[in-house]
Amino acid sequence: MDGKRSLEINKNMGDFENNVDDEMDLRRGPWTVEEDFKLSNYISTLGEGRWNSLARCAGLKRTGKSCRLRWLNYLRPDVRRGNITLEEQLLILELHSRWGNRWSKIAQYLPGRTDNEIKNYWRTRVQKHAKQLRCDVNSQQFKDTIRYLWMPRLVERIQAASASSTTGSAAKSCVTTTTDQFLITSYDGGANNNNTNIDHLGLTSNPNGYVTSGTSSVTVSPASGLTEYNIGSEVGQIETSFDPVQSLVGPQIMLPSQNYLDDKSGLLNGGLGAMQEQSYPNLFENIIGMIPSYSDSFWNIGSDEDFWLLQQQQQQLLNNGSF
DNA sequence: AACCACCACAACCGCACGCAT
DNA sequence: AATGCGTGCGGTTGTGGTGGT
Structure with missing residues (x-):
């Protein structure tokens, strides 16, 4: 019987206890405590592998898959459960910029996190932001938004949390870098819920396509009318693609970490390019080091006047068609 | 209280690949 | 070489919870 049809029938029956495939006598849907116990018990004594036979031997009416x-x-x-920490968010953003939807590969660098969890995080959180910004999640402008806004903001928040934890206040997040493990301890993932101006990525956005973060702001061109410059979605074409930040602020402003952008892969030699050989602390610190700092002047666009200027500049660019 | 929309997450599916026969 | 099986991966769907109206 077709799986989806079977599921639909069982759904209509409204009884998960009877949620079995008629022909194969296989259960579907949520796992019961008893099934979990059987599976855990079997694996703890006999180990993983040969999942189909394991399922039979363990007395589970489930597929091996x-x-x-x-x-x-x-x-x-x-398996680590609970909220994705700031550090993990940063890693996910960076690694996804490098590898795309290679969830299992990304998961290898987030101990205890599964590919499924990371994938869900990306779909529910990150793609939601792309939607709010009316960006295609694969567009260069959205990638630039991640790189130039979200990631610096995450670094800022991580550093702030780290600083507050060392001053004796309630610890929010702490990255332990003295072992070979990438350890994150005592992070209260819900702590930022009190700040209604900052979401889980430390960003606010509005329907006009303006993204703000921390004390700085930058205009991200809405997708409408500008999608024609959406080129170079693959890694390695960043310098030939539209850069909303550079386009707005002009050539007189140097990006603080220019080398970060110069590398064709968006990464530096010895940075993520050599990641396979790196322990997690080094990897994390390299990422931190490559991201433009929010304390740099580039990001200090704090006043309303500056923000108004940025908007004017963007409008000029739009009118001149100089994208 | 009831309904609806949205979100987060668990679970499933199809496909591709590697390996043994 | 062809086939079947097991496994892993990425995409998609279903479900329960929550908040708003």
């Missing part, structure tokens, strides 16, 4: 997924994404003892 289903057992494998349940184990890897949920039951495995080293």
Whole structure:
């Protein structure tokens, strides 16, 4: 029987206890406590692998694939649960900019996180922001927004949290860099909920396509009417693609970490390019070092007057068609 | 209280690949 | 070389929870 049809029938029956495939006698849908116990118990004594036979031997009326997924994404003892931390968000953004939707590869650098979890994070959080900005999530302008706004803002917040934790106030986040493990301890993921102006990525946005972050602002051109410059979606063409930041502020302003942009892959030698050989602390610090700092003058566009100027500049550019 | 929309996450699916036969 | 099986990956869907009206 077709899987989807089977699921639909079972859904209509409204009874998960009877949620089995008629022909194969296989269960679908949410796992019960008893099933979890059976699977965990079996694996703890006999190990993983050969999932189809494992499912049969463990007395589970599930496919091998289903057992494998349940184990890897949920039951495995080293699975980290809870909110994605700031540090993890930063890593996800950076690694995704390099590898795209290679979720399992990205997950390798976030211990305890599964590819499924990262994928869900990307789809529910990051893509939501792209939608709010009316950007295509794969467009260069959205990638630039991530690189020039979100990531610096995340760094700022990580550093702020780290500083506050060392001054004796309630610890929000702490990256331990003295071991080979990338450890994140005692982060209260909900702490920022009190600040209604900053979302989980530290950004606010409005329907006009303006993104603000921290004390600085920059205009991100809305997708409408500007999609024609959306070129070079693949890594390595960044210097030939539209750069909303440079376009707005003009050539007189040097980006603080120009080399970060000069590398064709968007990465520096010895940075993520050599990531395979790096331990997590080094990887994380390299990412931090490559991101333009919010304390740099480039980002100090704090006053309303400056922001108004930026808007005017963008409008001029739009009118002149100089994109 | 009831309804609806949205969100986060768990689970499923199809496909591709590697390996054994 | 062809086939079947197991596994892993990325995309998609279903479900429960939550907040707004």
